[in-house]
Amino acid sequence: MPQSGTMHLQTFLTFVGLLSPTLAQRILPGAYIAEIKGANSNDFLNKARSSGIRVRHRLALNQETSIFNGVSFDLEDDTADNRAIIESWGEVVQLSPVRLYDATAPVGRKVTRDVATLISRQAENNLTVDAYPPHLQGNVNKLRAEGLTGSGIKIAVVDTGIDYTHPSLGGKFGPGNKVAFGTDLVGNDYTGENIPVPGQDPMDCAGHGTHVAGIIAAMDKDFTGVSPDVTLGAYRVFGCPNGVAGSASNDVLISAFLQAQADGADLITASIGGPSGWTEDPWALVVQRIVEAGTPCTIAAGNEGDQGLFYASGAADAIGAISVASINNLNSPEVLTSAKYSSGSAGTKDKKFGYTPAVGTFGSETYDVYVPVANGQISDGCAGLPDDATALEKKMVVIRRGSCTFDDKVKAAVAKGAKNVIIVNNVPGTIQASVTVQNVNVGMVEPETGDEWLKLVTGKDSISVTFDKSAPVFITAVANPSSGGSLSIFTTWGPTNEMYQRPHIGAPGGNILSTYPLIFGGYAVLSGTSMATPYVAGVIGLYLEKAKKEGRKVTPAELRVGLTTTGRPLVFNDGTKNSTFLAPVAQQGGGLVDAYKFLNSKTVVDTDLLEFNDTQNFHRNRDFKITNNGQETINYKLTAIGGATAYTLNQGSTLPSVFPPDMLESYASVTIEPSDLSVKPGQSKRVVVTVAQPAGIDSARVPVYGGWINITPDKGEDQLSIPYMGIGAAMKKATVTNFEQGFPILLNSKNQTIFVNGTKVSQAFPPGIAWGLALGSGVVRIDVVSVSAPDSNDVSVFTDKTVGSFPGYPSYWNPRTEADKNTTSLWRGRVVKKEGDQSVRVPAGTYKFVYRALKMTGRKETGRDYERWESPSFDYNP
Ligand SMILES: *[C@@H]1O[C@H](CO)[C@@H](O)[C@H](O)[C@H]1NC(C)=O
Ligand SMILES: *[C@@H]1O[C@H](CO)[C@@H](O)[C@H](O)[C@H]1NC(C)=O
Ligand SMILES: *[C@@H]1O[C@H](CO)[C@@H](O)[C@H](O)[C@H]1NC(C)=O
Ligand SMILES: *[C@@H]1O[C@H](CO)[C@@H](O)[C@H](O)[C@H]1NC(C)=O
Ligand SMILES: *[C@@H]1O[C@H](CO)[C@@H](O)[C@H](O)[C@H]1NC(C)=O
Ligand SMILES: *[C@@H]1O[C@H](CO)[C@@H](O)[C@H](O)[C@H]1NC(C)=O
Numbered sequence: 001m002p003q004s005g006t007m008h009l010q011t012f013l014t015f016v017g018l019l020s021p022t023l024a025q026r027i028l029p030g031a032y033i034a035e036i037k038g039a040n041s042n043d044f045l046n047k048a049r050s051s052g053i054r055v056r057h058r059l060a061l062n063q064e065t066s067i068f069n070g071v072s073f074d075l076e077d078d079t080a081d082n083r084a085i086i087e088s089w090g091e092v093v094q095l096s097p098v099r100l101y102d103a104t105a106p107v108g109r110k111v112t113r114d115v116a117t118l119i120s121r122q123a124e125n126n127l128t129v130d131a132y133p134p135h136l137q138g139n140v141n142k143l144r145a146e147g148l149t150g151s152g153i154k155i156a157v158v159d160t161g162i163d164y165t166h167p168s169l170g171g172k173f174g175p176g177n178k179v180a181f182g183t184d185l186v187g188n189d190y191t192g193e194n195i196p197v198p199g200q201d202p203m204d205c206a207g208h209g210t211h212v213a214g215i216i217a218a219m220d221k222d223f224t225g226v227s228p229d230v231t232l233g234a235y236r237v238f239g240c241p242n243g244v245a246g247s248a249s250n251d252v253l254i255s256a257f258l259q260a261q262a263d264g265a266d267l268i269t270a271s272i273g274g275p276s277g278w279t280e281d282p283w284a285l286v287v288q289r290i291v292e293a294g295t296p297c298t299i300a301a302g303n304e305g306d307q308g309l310f311y312a313s314g315a316a317d318a319i320g321a322i323s324v325a326s327i328n329n330l331n332s333p334e335v336l337t338s339a340k341y342s343s344g345s346a347g348t349k350d351k352k353f354g355y356t357p358a359v360g361t362f363g364s365e366t367y368d369v370y371v372p373v374a375n376g377q378i379s380d381g382c383a384g385l386p387d388d389a390t391a392l393e394k395k396m397v398v399i400r401r402g403s404c405t406f407d408d409k410v411k412a413a414v415a416k417g418a419k420n421v422i423i424v425n426n427v428p429g430t431i432q433a434s435v436t437v438q439n440v441n442v443g444m445v446e447p448e449t450g451d452e453w454l455k456l457v458t459g460k461d462s463i464s465v466t467f468d469k470s471a472p473v474f475i476t477a478v479a480n481p482s483s484g485g486s487l488s489i490f491t492t493w494g495p496t497n498e499m500y501q502r503p504h505i506g507a508p509g510g511n512i513l514s515t516y517p518l519i520f521g522g523y524a525v526l527s528g529t530s531m532a533t534p535y536v537a538g539v540i541g542l543y544l545e546k547a548k549k550e551g552r553k554v555t556p557a558e559l560r561v562g563l564t565t566t567g568r569p570l571v572f573n574d575g576t577k578n579s580t581f582l583a584p585v586a587q588q589g590g591g592l593v594d595a596y597k598f599l600n601s602k603t604v605v606d607t608d609l610l611e612f613n614d615t616q617n618f619h620r621n622r623d624f625k626i627t628n629n630g631q632e633t634i635n636y637k638l639t640a641i642g643g644a645t646a647y648t649l650n651q652g653s654t655l656p657s658v659f660p661p662d663m664l665e666s667y668a669s670v671t672i673e674p675s676d677l678s679v680k681p682g683q684s685k686r687v688v689v690t691v692a693q694p695a696g697i698d699s700a701r702v703p704v705y706g707g708w709i710n711i712t713p714d715k716g717e718d719q720l721s722i723p724y725m726g727i728g729a730a731m732k733k734a735t736v737t738n739f740e741q742g743f744p745i746l747l748n749s750k751n752q753t754i755f756v757n758g759t760k761v762s763q764a765f766p767p768g769i770a771w772g773l774a775l776g777s778g779v780v781r782i783d784v785v786s787v788s789a790p791d792s793n794d795v796s797v798f799t800d801k802t803v804g805s806f807p808g809y810p811s812y813w814n815p816r817t818e819a820d821k822n823t824t825s826l827w828r829g830r831v832v833k834k835e836g837d838q839s840v841r842v843p844a845g846t847y848k849f850v851y852r853a854l855k856m857t858g859r860k861e862t863g864r865d866y867e868r869w870e871s872p873s874f875d876y877n878p
Contacts, residue, residue: 026247026274028193030078031058031098032086033251033282034071039091041071047089048073053082058098058195059185059255067258067289068282072098072251074195080807080830081838088836096282100192100247101274101314130224133331133477134508137485138535139596140226143542148599150227150541152548155216156182156260157534158253158270159209160245161202161236163517166210168218173202173234178217181263182234185252190239192247202234204517206245209234211526212271214515215534216541223515223523226538226595227545235260237272248272250283253315257283257297261290266544269537271300271530275307276314277497277776278813284318291320296556298322298537300529301503302492307818308656309586309648309704310775312496316503322560323502326488326509326532327570327592331477333513333525334429334446338471341369341453344462353449354474355422356430358406360441362420362467367396369463371453378424378454381409385416392418396465398453401426406433406442414440422465424450429478446478475513475523483510486573487588489659491529493646494586494725495704497776497815497856499617501609501725503589504564507535536563539595546599557608564590564608565720566597569708572644574660581665582643585706585725601718602630603711610709612691612726615699617857621690624722626711628679635714638675638687641707641721642667645694645728648702654735654774658819666694668705668726693728703728731775731856736816737867738772743822744851745770746871760875763828767874769806769849770824772817779854779866780814782806784831787873788846795833798863800850804831807839829878841878848873 036044041060048055054076061070075082087095130136130144162179164170170178179202187197188205204210219228235256238245253272260268268290279288287297301323302313316323336354339362343349372379372386379385382404385397397413401423413421414437423433423444430444456463483489488510494502509532516524540559547554567590572583589609607624628634644663648656671690679685689709697703705728708721737743747768748761761767769782783802786792793801807830817823827849830839849871858865 026100028098028100028249030076031074031249031251032072032083033061033096033098033254034073034086035068035093035282036070036091037093044071044091045073048086051085053077053085056195059251061251061254061258067261067293068254068286079839080832084836084838094282098249098251099281100249101253101272102245102247132224134329134512134535135226137327137330137508138539138593140539140542142596143599148542148545150217150230150538150545153227153230153541153544154181154233154264154266155230155537155541156233156235156263156265156268157209157213157216158235158237158256158260158268158272159212160206160238160240161204161209162213162232162234163204163210163515164234166515166518166522168220168223168515169210169213178219178232179213179234180231182236183259184236185256186237186239188239189241190246191241192249196252202236204236205240205243206238207517207520207524208238208245208271208530209236210517211514211524212530212534215512215531216538218515226535227541230538230541233260233263233265250281253283254286257286257290261293261295265295267296267298267537267540269298269533270315271528271533273300273302273313273316275302275304275311275815275818276317276813277310277312277815278778279317279319279496279498280813281314284315287315287318287321291318291556294556296322296540296559298324298533298540300533301325303490303528304492305488305490306659308658308661309493309646310495310497310656310816311492312494312502313492317496317500320556320560322536322563323504323589324529324533324536325503325506325588326491326527326529327506328480328483328486328488328510329508329512330480330484332429332480332484332511334476334478335473335525336430336476337473339465339467341463341465343456347461348456350466353445354476355443355445356432358433358442358444359435361469362441362443364467364469366464366466367394367420369398369453369465370395371398371457371463373454373457376458378450380404381412384412389416392416395420397421398424398450400424400450401444406435407437410435410437410440410442428481480511482576483573486570486578487583488527489575490527491587493584495727497778499611499613499727499731501585501589501611501723504560504608505536505567505590505593506570506588507532507539507593509535536593539563539593539598542595543599561605561608562598562601563593565605565722566594566601567591567721568594569641569643569721572663581663582641582707584646584663584704585643585708585723586646586704588643590721590723597718601720602716603628603634603636603713603718603720605711605720605722607722610689610722610724612724614727614729614731614857615693616730616732618726621688622724623686623688625684625686626677626679627684628681630715631681632715633678633680635676635678637712638672639710639712640670640672641710643707645697645703645705647698648704649700651701654740655738656774656816664697666696667707668692668694670707670709670724672709689724691724691726697728699729702731702734732858732865734775734856735867736773736775736777736855737853737869738774738817739869740774741772743770743772744869744871746849746874747824760877762876763878766826766828767876768824768826769851769871770822771851772822773814773853774816775856776816777814777853777855778858779810779812779860781810781852782825783850784827784842785848785850786842786845787848797850798852798866802850803842804833804840805835806849807832810835829876842876844877846873846875
């Protein structure tokens with residue numbers, strides 16, 4: 001969900017009136033975080049009250065740690081004046097609006113009550129045998145075979161809480177249990193927008209956190225997480241006002257991270273985020289400080305892959321955080337409802353099959369099956385049903401998927417009197433068919449079931465199917481040949497607005513089975529970077545367990561570097577098929593996590609990413625150090641491989657491409673010095689990498705190139721790959737404002753239309769300005785110029801003489817505006833003369849607005865680094 005980083009008081013927009021604006025960033029109106037020094041939250045609140053500023057306390061953000069000291073509060077009279085007074089106090093380091101984040105929303109959801117038939121470990125009560133497919137994908141099973149289970153490691157999960165009553169998650173909460181620590185920071189009724197009401201019990205009432213927790217640490221005979229012996233902390237930051245998770249505000253997130261750190265967590269993980277791309281949001285700053293103080297943090301890269309490049313998410317963009325991308329499960333676990341079929345001959349009796357209900361219910365009934373056959377296949381029904389389709393009312397009509405819509409097929413059956421229809425899928429698995437036809441029950445079976453039925457009817461046998469209303473669901477694994485094993489199309493792409501590479505590493509996150517609250521069925525299949533992040537958290541749990549056994553201290557940087565450089569780069573997949581070229585680094589970072597290599601590599605390097613920046617801030621070379629931690633001398637060969645170069649912008653446009661962006665197989669030419677080297681045990685050697693831009697790229701479209709420096713040792717198999725990444729354009733030349741779709745727009749708030757010259761505006765009918773960003777901008781400012789009384793323009797803003805700035809502006813650290821959205825602000829005749837001052841009224845007169853947006857890499861103090869737009873003038877009369 002949209003949000004963004006922020007430095008000072010800013011981007012508070014007053015939205016009263018007729019316009020109902022969409023925020024490009026989700027800010028909680030009237031709520032602020034003050035970072036303070038030399039005072040505590042009570043001192044601060046007392047000072048506010050004695051100054052006549054009415055505040056409602058939200059949270060004390062101190063936890064007696066040196067990481068962050070602050071307070072969050074609601075400002076009852078939320079005026080620029082009140083904010084300016086607070087900002088002027090010496091103890092206030094920084095005042096920032098409270099922002100809202102979502103649990104990186106799972107994509108799709110299937111739930112089951114049946115635990116016994118889960119695809120899983122397969123070997124009962126033998127923890128060393130791990131056959132769970134996603135664990136094979138990331139080589140977790142090899143570590144399990146060595147006896148690593150995460151024992152002795154504490155992982156804090158900041159999420160919707162955990163259903164610790166789940167048998168796979170220990171059954172109880174508190175010391176000595178699997179879910180041993182943590183707290184509820186918000187209460188059930190918390191929406192993100194109301195005041196959190198903390199409690200003691202981090203029980204999950206929304207589902208997300210229980211799924212995340214199971215991926216890390218589930219443990220029962222059928223199903224285990226990545227590190228089933230770790231101890232979990234549940235830090236609940238979401239309520240469940242309507243049975244689903246609301247949002248979490250960043251003051252709550254900060255509080256949760258501070259508490260988790262103070263409680264001694266070895267790792268903090270959060271599957272939470274929203275578009276940002278700037279490292280200056282207070283939550284991102286707190287994450288950065290926690291990492292710097294020695295506690296690693298894993299954070300979901302985001303599920304906004306559909307928005308294309310340059311859409312990094314907060315706080316995955318925090319400096320030092322490990323940002324995790326999603327890779328699809330090789331298999332898709334299918335949750336099917338069970339039913340039985342029998343043939344008329346004695347051959348098949350009560351054979352189990354599964355289906356996915358679409359509309360209606362088949363009840364507890366037995367139906368004779370009618371299977372129309374055309375050209376040796378089950379008919380697709382697109383040309384209607386054949387003449388032998390009679391007396392269908394009591395029968396189950398079976399039709400093959402394809403060639404026309406589900407509705408067309410169902411209508412063809414209904415036209416012949418059918419009331420019950422099963423569609424046979426034409427690709428692996430089943431889906432919930434979207435059918436709008438009324439008074440008919442529809443479900444779908446897998447192609448294999450259809451094949452069995454076809455064989456029977458072509459053998460002149462008859463079939464009957466029997467359904468039971470209360471039949472259990474069960475799970476099967478269906479191979480996913482179109483996108484299994486590849487990056488999920490929803491995984492968010494980097495880089496950040498400051499040209500840092502995100503994500504670092506990917507893990508299975510698409511189509512993942514895990515624990516779910518018992519009240520919702522016990523297990524569910526969900527997709528998201530939310531599911532990939534706890535996988536990596538679990539892998540870190542195994543790493544820390546091993547290091548602890550060896551008596552070794554581990555730094556967050558060692559984990560970040562190790563995970564990223566032992567990853568396996570993957571080819572690009574557009575959701576339907578693999579390409580021949582490697583997916584851009586901006587999408588995958590190091591690629592698929594390899595837990596075994598991560599824990600066993602004898603060779604280590606001292607950098608996770610080689611970032612070459614844009615052409616203007618270009619680093620011609622970057623260097624790193626190779627260390628041989630093995631027992632014998634190793635000779636290394638260093639080579640470069642390229643990932644596809646991806647264009648950020650559409651052809652001939654200033655607007656970003658949605659997924660998939662255009663890509664080309666043109667690679668940077670990379671020189672590695674030395675490319676052959678010999679390193680003795682315990683020794684380190686330095687390597688320099690020089691990059692030249694890929695040939696034939698169109699810099700106007702902001703190409704992002706990258707690849708990997710492969711380090712291949714002559715002994716053992718621990719090849720490492722360090723991702724490199726750069727931008728083949730001068731970002732300062734790229735247009736940040738969405739001028740292309742007509743923004744900014746001067747609005748007439750009376751009827752929400754574009755302002756028409758000559759319209760009279762007043763405080764009751766204020767003019768508005770709507771703006772949108774094609775790329776992130778560190779500063780957006782709007783200033784007010786008097787046209788009728790030029791002498792009253794006493795404030796200089798670069799080349800303009802103005803009466804002052806639009807209250808609430810400048811707005812700092814703005815992510816780019818999501819496609820088809822804009823940010824709208826209304827002006828009520830007040831201006832701020834100097835940033836941080838109180839606003840003052842302007843007299844009646846003719847005015848215009850001047851909008852400016854700072855270009856990427858631009859300097860805040862340099863006028864020509866901004867784009868400028870001037871509104872038509874308007875007559876204002878209070
Ligand atoms: C700006 O956003 C608002 C709220 O979503 C929407 O009603 C309006 O149409 C948008 N304006 C333009 C010009 O797109
Ligand atoms: C578990 O499986 C491993 C590998 O097959 C085997 O060596 C071990 O004896 C088994 N342990 C038990 C308790 O069955
Ligand atoms: C597509 O690529 C992924 C990642 O490299 C791989 O796991 C998968 O097997 C490939 N799929 C096919 C059908 O080749
Ligand atoms: C790229 O250059 C800009 C401008 O100097 C700087 O702000 C930014 O931090 C640099 N990014 C990286 C990854 O070095
Ligand atoms: C909106 O209001 C303006 C000025 O009051 C008027 O000129 C314009 O026609 C109105 N537009 C619509 C669509 O009603
Ligand atoms: C509105 O006024 C501006 C000057 O402020 C002028 O440039 C523009 O052409 C006018 N637009 C219309 C539609 O009259």
